Amino acid sequence: MSFAFQATGLVKRFGRTTALAGVDLAAEPGTVLGVLGPNGAGKTTAVRILATLLRPDAGTAVVGGYDVVKHPAAVRRISGLTGQFASVDEDLTGTENLVLIGQLLDLRRGEAKSRAAGLLADFDLTEAADRPVKTYSGGMRRRLDLAASLVGRPAIVYLDEPTTGLDPAKREDVWNMVRAQVREGTTVLLTTQYLEEADALADKISVIDHGKVIAHGTPAQLKHIVGGQTISVRPADPAHLDAVSVILAGTTKGQVESRGRGVLSVPVDDAKVLGTVIRQLEQAGIDVIELSLHLPSLDEVFFTLTRGTEKKQEVAA
């Protein structure tokens, strides 16, 4: 199987700190690899190695078939990077920023200008095109930053925490832009602290903690690591909670738990139990306003995998 990028056994130390202790990361062409982990887990270090900004102390990284240490120029030509901090020039306008990058990527001035105009339109920045970036809002900067990494139509894009500090609506915008890129065949490496983000975008997820990959798989596979599915029921009348509890305990073998006010949950081995639960609730005449069968959230997965060694990351509201 050929990977768009593949890192094997990456080790990187900074003085006494081991940022990466043997990390393997890989993504097939046209897919999104989510790299999930808390602050300081080594996500950014791994991205910087793949983007040729850092040399690994051990291990290899191959991007588009080119070794990042032996052929950095080739890697730079086929990949684009959006760093954790907006990597655009505050004093220049949106257009000037993109034209500058276009020219550094060997586009002729005319080509660079039309590419810039196209990207600014795609990212809804046309109106702000001729304003210095320092007048931009956080969301606009992020969008320009993302646009900047796409000027050279890279086959591989690294997005290092692209939505950190954005409000949920803006985050959704960025997600849609990432999806649009992937539809065009781009391979994306996305680092994030937001489990929700990895779940929304990634085909595969590698969970990193303390410089090691502690789990790898599809979002669904990772969720199965923690356990099976759960049925949650919220009766319309809280007075029915006891009755619901009896029904859930009778139809499933699991331990019924109260999750928050007025909601009861129980783990199930077999999704078919849901039908039985619904019928029994009907027969008992209990109206419900919420009834669901779901896999555990990545939040729970992550918490289980890191075994609480790190404080649970705050997932932004």
Next chain:
Amino acid sequence: MTTITTETPIIAVVPGRPFGLVRHSLVMARRSLIKTMRTPEQLLDVTLQPIIFIVLFVYLLGGAIAGSRHDYLQFLLPALLVQNVLFASAPTGVSLNTDIKTGVFDRFRSLPIGRSAPLIGGVLGDMIRFVVAIVVMLGFGYALGFRFGTNPLAVVAACLLVMFLAFSFSWMFVLLGMLVREPGAVQGLGFVIMFPLTFGTNVLVPTNTLPGWLQAWVKVNPVADAMQAARGLMVGGPVLDAVVKTLLWSVGILAVFAPLAVRAYRRKT
């Protein structure tokens, strides 16, 4: 892990156009120019400061040193021009020190451009500061009564010579900017280097009035040669020896500090 990472290109790389380093450096120089034009207050040290220097020295010392302010202006201005243009080379190190800490330099590093392009561009773009300093000083000097004693070609040659020396000096400060952590420290060190180099000359008084040890320093100080050359080319007098020495020093400083600066930049991550 038993995975063997094989290196077989799976994505075609379109090669860049030729003369990349030259083009990329010029693109970066343009960026630097745009930034300077957007924040003209950055040019205070090449506009207001030279005027203050001229006024200060001519009116404070002129009468006592030369007996005539006009004579002193003729003596002082070409050398003061050298000093102020060299002063103008130090801030390049400060601004690059600040610049490389911003995210945008990460982006430049991730692009397929020569490692030296951002540095060359920064230095080239800042040469506008030399031009501004020269125009301001010659203009203001002229208003106070300074007159060239040679031909326009010699004056242009003097300006180019000074700019070339300042260009070489810039690389010294770029290196400093790469090695020192704080922009403030670059500025401080800049003064420590610039003051003995530019005041330890015959900028203010003739060399023969200096004590012996200082005369010895003036004899080996390249800035003193540049001042001698500028005086000769603008007012008149022997120039060949001073011009050749200035050119050799400029080439020497450039050959040593430019590669060191680029190397220091490469090592910074």
